[in-house]
Amino acid sequence: MLTGSMVALVTPFTPQGNVDYAILADLVEFHIQQGTDAIVSVGTTGESTTLSHDEHxxxxxxxxxxxxxxxxxxxxxxxxxxxxxxxxxxxxxxxxIDGFLNVTPYYNKPSAAGLLAHYRAVTEASDLPQLLYNVPGRTCCDLQPELVAKLAELPRIVGIKEATGDISRVQRIQELCGRDFIQLSGDDPTACEFLLAGGHGVISVTANLVPKQMKQLVDAATRGDRAGAEAADAPMRVLHDVLFIEANPIPVKWAMARLGWLGEVFRLPLTSPELESQKVIEQALQATGLLQAEAD
Incomplete structure (x- = not known):
């Protein structure tokens, strides 16, 4: 089952701009040790749009x-x-791999018929399970619950990553697709409520920094423990906010670089965050205890 606490893993680069496989190995080991349930490799956070197909x-x-x-x-x-x-x-x-995360075609704004044809073609290319990925803020294409229900009829579509932040969709998709259709939050600020409403897990950016805490949140929320889920979520809320102060994955990669976990290297057109954003991110790292404040 593609459920639980899943990290949208960053792709580290060397100072020369190549993929840094040594640091990638460190990051994978880190998540195994911290109890993360799954790694999502080369999604948006992994800078998929700037990698060549061979690199991908x-x-x-x-x-x-x-x-x-x-x-x-x-x-x-x-x-x-x-x-x-x-x-x-x-x-x-x-x-x-254990499955695919398939974002809606971006920029070209396909019709419902086009989306059905697209996903039918892609799911026929493999026997592995596939998750839909709905992130209209980036793709200009919103998978409405009624269309999700039609796509769920395709044999290998097993769930969806919902990044709209609309909690009401959890119940609606459940009504249309059934309780076994996997629903994953792709919006860290609303993930706690998404899970308490019936979601099955998260694909999280914040989990790059605090995977153990994200796992605690997911475990508590999916067993219906609101108090436990909110207690786990509360210290992470400052991170949820600042990690989207600029386009993802700029803030999270900068934060990881500030912690010394990887180099501060992006692929153009992505660049390091503005100085004011850096200050805000650093303050959040200090507030969560990930970074010690320097003495004056």
Whole structure:
């Protein structure tokens, strides 16, 4: 089951701008030790749009090899071109991953018929389970619950990552698709309520920094323990907010670089955050105890 606390893992780069596989190995080991249930490799947070197709496949392959069956690995396979999504899906199907995360085609604003045809083609390219990914703030395309229900009829569509922050969708999708249809939050600020409303897990940016705490939140919320879930979520709320102060993954990668976990290297057109954003992120790291304040 593709459920639980899942991290939308960043892709680290060397100072020369190549994928840093040594640090990638460290990050995978970190999440295994911290109890994360699954790694989502080369999604939005993994800068999928700036990696070549060969790099995309190689990062997923390396993640699977490092994980060695100790943690589930889900690969991003979406594209705004159906043929590209099909090709990526075919290339990654034999790598040993546990499933795919398939973002809606972005920029070209497909119709409902186009979305159905797109997902039918991509799911036919592999026998592995696939999660829909609805993030209209980035794609200009909103998968309404009624369309999700139609897509759920495709044999390998098993769930959805919902990043709208609309908690009412949890119940509506459950009504249309049934309780077994996996619903994952893709919006950290509303993840706690999403889970308490019946969600099955998260694909989290915040989990890059505090995976153990995110796992605690998910476990408490999915067993219906509101007090426990809110207690786990409260210290993370400052991170939920600042990690989206600029376009993801800029803030989270900068935060990880500030902690010394990886280099502060992005692929253009992404760049380091503005100085004011850096100050806000640093204050959040200090408030959560991840970074010690420097003496004056």
């Amino acid at each position: 496949v190689d990062v997923v392959r390396a993640t699977v090899e490092i994980a060695a069956g100790r943690i589930k690995v889900v690969a991003g396979n979406g594209s705004n071109a159906t043929a590209e999504a099909v090709q990526l899906t075919e290339r990654m199907s034999g790598l040993g």
